[in-house]
Amino acid sequence: MDELEHILREYGAFESEVRVFSSKLWLQWCSNCREVCCKALYCRETFESPFLFSLLNKYSHQLYNNTQKAWLSEAGCKLSVGRPPVCYEFLCNTILGAQQTGMHRYAMIVLSKLISHIGKRALGSRHLIEVMDPADLKKIKYSRFKKRLSEARNAFDVVQLYFKGHQLEINDLKVLSKISKQCG
Numbered sequence: 001m002d003e004l005e006h007i008l009r010e011y012g013a014f015e016s017e018v019r020v021f022s023s024k025l026w027l028q029w030c031s032n033c034r035e036v037c038c039k040a041l042y043c044r045e046t047f048e049s050p051f052l053f054s055l056l057n058k059y060s061h062q063l064y065n066n067t068q069k070a071w072l073s074e075a076g077c078k079l080s081v082g083r084p085p086v087c088y089e090f091l092c093n094t095i096l097g098a099q100q101t102g103m104h105r106y107a108m109i110v111l112s113k114l115i116s117h118i119g120k121r122a123l124g125s126r127h128l129i130e131v132m133d134p135a136d137l138k139k140i141k142y143s144r145f146k147k148r149l150s151e152a153r154n155a156f157d158v159v160q161l162y163f164k165g166h167q168l169e170i171n172d173l174k175v176l177s178k179i180s181k182q183c184g
């Protein structure tokens with residue numbers, strides 16, 4: 001298996017875990033919401049980014065021929081992997097405003113940035129989803145990706161424990177700060 005295959009596989013597996021956890025957490029707000037925050041503009045990034053398109057092709061092949069280039073259905077987003085990072089990063093005022101403490105808000109923000117974090121500086125200063133020549137995807141170093149993935153994985157473990165009611169220690173805060181500096 002080449003390095004790109006490893007990256008696609010591990011990115012997809014981590015994205016799935018984050019998606020499942022985030023969706024359950026957000027359900028209490030999103031299930032009663034009448035606003036539609038999904039936009040076709042975001043959906044299209046999956047077609048425009050060679051990396052996201054490779055994920056789509058690999059894991060959601062049956063969705064490949066989406067002529068409308070939009071993923072929203074009655075049941076929510078049809079993509080299990082390959083969603084644009086912005087879809088995880090978006091936190092509306094309803095969700096942020098409902099957090100009981102600044103620490104809850106911070107943990108929610110870290111969670112929202114995990115998927116974006118794993119693609120940072122994948123090739124030079126470019127994010128994974130900004131590598132626009134498909135041939136360049138083969139130049140991405142697995143070791144570089146793995147470092148970001150490991151930081152995100154550690155932070156994800158801390159966030160999950162926190163939302164289960166565990167108190168955070170100083171080392172946990174250091175792990176979270178790799179993803180986002182504390183704010184508020």
Ligand code: SF4
Pocket residue numbers: 026029030031033034035036037038090091092093094095
């Ligand atoms: S993220 Fe916010 S605006 Fe979007 S569906 Fe959920 S509650 Fe509504």
Ligand code: SF4
Pocket residue numbers: 037038039040042043070071072073076077078079083084087
């Ligand atoms: S979550 Fe899915 S449906 Fe919503 S904007 Fe993102 S890709 Fe489109």
